Amino acid sequence: MLLFPLRVVSDRPLNLYIIDNDPIFRLGLSSVLGNYGDFHLIGQGEVSTTLLETLSTQTIDLIIVDPDLPDQTNQGWDLCRQIKENHSSIKVCLMTYSTDFLKLQQAKETGIEGYCPKGTAVEELIKILQKIAQGQTQWKMLNLTSFQGNVNLVISRKPWLARLKQSGINQINQNLHQISEKLQKSQLSRGDKLFWSGRKRELLAARWLVNQLIPVAEIMIPSPKDLESPLAAVENNFQTPNMAANSLATIPGFESNNPSIIVYHTLKKIKNNSLNLSSNALEIDIFKPEPKEELITIIIHQLGRVLEDLKFLETTTDNFPKNSTLILQKIWQESALNFMGKYCVLTEKSSLSWEEIEDIIDEYTPSVQEEILAKIPFVSELLKYLLFNESLVIDQVRYRAQSPEAQQRAEMLLHNLLIGIANGIVSLILNNFSELETIRLKLYNESLISSREIARFRNHLSWLYRQQQYWEEPKNIFESQYRLLFWSDKGIEATFIHAPRQEELKQLDGLRWVVTIILETRDAFAPLLRSVVGFIGNGLVYVLTQVVGKGLGLIGRGIIQGIGNSLQETRYGKNRER
Incomplete structure (x- = not known):
């Protein structure tokens, strides 16, 4: 860290403007540069078409811009070109994760003065900005020979x-x-x-x-070899065992870095602990740990195959299927057929054929679709993240796919999706094969293997369905939130995330609508009731302490005085007799 600020040529501070779609990064960079008196932050914002008008109304010396956008469009690069065309006196420094040599070369040809990778140490960044302000160009990394020679290195620098x-x-x-x-x-x-x-x-x-x-300060420049095998980044960053990496590499559909990382984390957490720590029982609680882990793994494989199919059909964000429930339905049906084909096609006389299992799955699909699959939130957002590395909106703020916030949210959405699909498959088995002793011994926990315990477990789930349908779900809609289940280091936990649900609130009717009225009425009268209770409570305290308490004190004092007078008179009488 520098012990003294670097001086620039001008006597006044250097006016800076930061353009980046990541608000956390903008906050961190502005905080760092604010510690140096020779830099004055004029403003900050995202890439937009109206930004040129803002720049024309202010005196700006240098713009730090990240032209890479989550939607992978060229709008940011076009903005840089327009800045140099309309405001040639403003110096521009690119600060991005991008290692696209052609785009950087084109940016240099348009007159942009410098390029600095994100994650560069603060001391080096200050020197680069100082040299750009002095009129120098900073494009050393664009030497094609050195760039191609160093691209095989994985750079990880922490300022x-x-x-x-x-x-x-x-x-x-x-x-x-x-x-x-x-x-x-x-x-x-x-x-x-x-x-x-x-x-x-x-x-x-x-x-x-x-x-x-505090933003992430670690940058990774992958080599072509790493791009062919995305698991190399997982192994380098998280030190995954070779066996786990090899097993993950066999799952299709998760070739890019972000999906491979969150899938690896998911498999690791499932293997470590799948204990239900949420407040409500789940269908998968009846399974042993081994078949539970196997079921989740099958669902992950089917999800990967669906992603492969969408890639083969050349699906884009524009023609992505609007009805994501059909995609969930396909994943559920294929996963149920694979899992039940192993445990429910028996060799005994009471065995079922593949055709009979397919008929049972088709018959049970509408109820699972309505009760479980249709209530899984953010399915389209998760699929687009896994398929296109699309950014995610968290608390009304859009985060790029590579940010830790987006990775954490995508992993949580994936966990909730896997648990929901698994619950639907277990529900199918409970309602159709719970009487088969062979399935009980292979799948169910020993504490839930008897007919009485299975019936009690099913009745408890039935009650939970009604409670969630008529109370918890309307309450969550009214409070604009979703309840998500995810794997932590200890087991399955529940959390609530905020999201607007106004359209669902308008569609509530019957008892579910009455629940929202009850909640609203309670919120309306709660302050008044608290005031009345507080007033009555203060009155009771006054009566008990000032009236009753003092009265009892006077009575007690009178009794004590009477006893004292009686003792004195007794002593006086005895002395008189003597």
């Missing part, structure tokens, strides 16, 4: 901000570990437990804020 972030995260993790050990001690008092629990929540919130506010 001081990333190192500081990692140091803080390590300290927070150490404190969390110590607090967890203290909370496990049974001799702690209730007050100590409350204190350390609050401290733990504060540290978790601090870790979340650090991860959200």
Whole structure:
């Protein structure tokens, strides 16, 4: 880190403008450059057609721009060209992950002064900006010979901000570990437990804020060999075992880096722990860990085959199927046929043929479609992310596919999709093959193997279906949120994410509509009831303390005085007799 700011040629600070579609990166870059007095941030924003008008109204010396957009269009590169054509005095520095030699060469030919990869150390970035402001060009990486010679290297550089972030995260993790050990001690008092629990929540919130506010500082320039085998990036970054990487490489449809990474994480978490930690029971809870893991793996394979089919049909974002439920239906049917073909086609006299299993699946498809598959949210967004590396909208902010926020959200959506499809397959088995003893022994947990326990489990699920349909789902629609299930390091957990659901709210009717009216009425009268209860409570406190309490105090004082007077009179009488 520099101990003193670098001086530029001009006496006034250098006016900067940042153009980037990643708001987190813009925030981090503006915070870093704000520490240097020779740089003055005029503004920041995303790539747009109206940006040229904004630039013409302000005095700007240098623009830092990332022309790569999540939708992989040339709008950002066209904007750079238009800036140089309309405002030739403004210097432009490209700051992007792009390693496309042709696009960078064309940008240089249009007059753009420099290029700096994202993730460059702050000291080097400041020097590049200083030289560009002095009129120099910074295109050293565009030497074709050196560029092709160095492209086989995987560059991973972490500037001081990333190192500081990692140091803080390590300290927070150490404190969390110590607090967890203290909370496990049974001799702690209730007050100590409350204190350390609050401290733990504060540290978790601090870790979340650090991860959200500080951008990722690691850049990867993949080699052509890595591009042919995307699992190499997974092995380098996450140190995956060779066996796990080889098994993942056999799954079609997940060739690009982002899908391969989230699928590998999913398989790893499923293998480690699939315990249900959510508040509601799930259909897959009745399965043993081994068949449960096998079922999820089959669904992942079928999802990959569907992605392969969409690629073969040359599907684009424009002609992507609007009805994603049909895609889910296909994945569910093929996965159910493969899984049941292994466990339900028996060699005994009571065995079922493939044709009979297909008839059962076709008959059961409408109910599964209505009860389970149609309620899985963000299916189209997830498929486009896996198929086209399309960006994701999180809390009304669009994140590029390579960002950690988008990867985390896509992984959560994938988990919820896999759990929903698996629940539909297990529901089919429970309703049609629960009486077959061979299937019970192969698939079900030992604690749920008896007919009574299976019937109790099915009745409990039936009640949960009604509760979710008539209470929880209308409540979530009214509160504009979705409930997602995902695998954490401990097991399956539930979380809520915000999303607008106004159209669904307008379509509610019957008892589901009444639920929203009840919630709205409760919200409307809750402040009044709290005020009335508070007023009555204050009145009762006053009566009990000021009236009843003082009355009881006076009575008690009178009794004590009477007892004291009686004792004195008794003593006086005895002394008089003496």
